[in-house]
Amino acid sequence: MTDFLWLTVGSAVVLAVLQVVTFAVSRRVGRWSVVDVIWGPGFALVAIVGLCFGSGGIGRRSLLAVLVTIWGCRLGWHIFQRSRGGADDARYVKLAEGRSVAAVAVRVFLTQGVLQWFISLPLQVVAVTSDPHGLGIILTVVGAAIVVGGLIIEAVADRQLAAYKRMDPRPQVMDQGLWGWSRHPNYFGDACVWTGIYLVAVTAWPGALTVLSSALMVWLLVAGSGARLLERHMSQRPGYSEYRERTSLFVPLPPKKRAAEQS
Known part of the structure; x- marks a missing residue:
């Protein structure tokens, strides 16, 4: 249980740093939709954290680390290519209307970070359990x-x-x-x-x-x-x-x- 607590806290910290960096990039380029690019890669990071620091069986955590990294990086690259050079996503533009930058950051970046952490729990559990x-x-x-x-x-x-x-x-x-x-x-x-x-x-x-x-x-x-x-x-x-x-x-x-x- 202690191993899981350390890993899940570490995963949360990694995702928080990722969201903060992404928020900074989004403000620099003037597009909220940058957050979509790191949706898949965020899960890949959690899988890699589990592979490097998990205490469970090496078989399953290696398997998921490879598969999720391939999935997450492909998805991130696809979204980047699709959105490059275009206008900001209309959903985020509408969400930002009448709200402060801090309010939008909470609703977009914090929400996504929490979702990434919760949805990635299977990856975290695999990292600390036996094959x-x-x-x-x-x-x-x-x-x-x-x-x-x-x-x-x-x-x-x-x-x-x-x-x-x-x-x-x-x-x-x-x-x-x-x-x-x-x-x-x-x-x-x-x-x-x-x-x-x-x-x-x-x-x-x-x-x-x-x-x-x-x-x-x-x-x-x-x-x-x-x-x-x-x-x-x-x-x-x-x-x-x-x-x-x-x-x-x-x-x-x-x-x-x-x-x-x-x-």
Whole structure:
């Protein structure tokens, strides 16, 4: 228990420093949305802290450190490339209206830091618990496979969307590739990553207690700041209502139109 307390405090300190530095950068460049770039890398830092200073089995913490670092750095680089040179995110602009810099910093940077710490609890628990035996090894392999699968889905979906945005002219909606099966396949891939991480963590007590951490991440992706919020933004786009009728919101499923044509 003492090892976990030291690690979780250390993780909180690392995340706090990251958020302070990011806040300073955001004020220098004049864009609140810089905070989105370090969302994934923040989890990578926690995984690396667990690898370097954790007292648990080397197998699982090394496995998650590698997978989460790949996931987090890819996501951070993707968001950086996507937002580079553009205007600040409209969500943050609206949030900042009528509020002081300190108030926005609390609502954006402090909130994200707390979320990163809480959602990363499975990583922290893995860092201080023993590697599993027997069925636990199988569950670890299954969890790692789900993480890898989710990472691939998210990366492919982001790549397909980026290619769509470069088209000139381009269709009204992106409904090709993974986007023809899910309206938010990148978020689905992200949810798979954190479901897999939980399966790895649950193989040693008290990993099972971190279920709320992964559940919160999935909730954010589906109903919080993810799919549902983007749906409200996209609902007025021409052709989107038809796309919504034939395409699953989150979990990839065969398009209804295609299913009708095959019947």
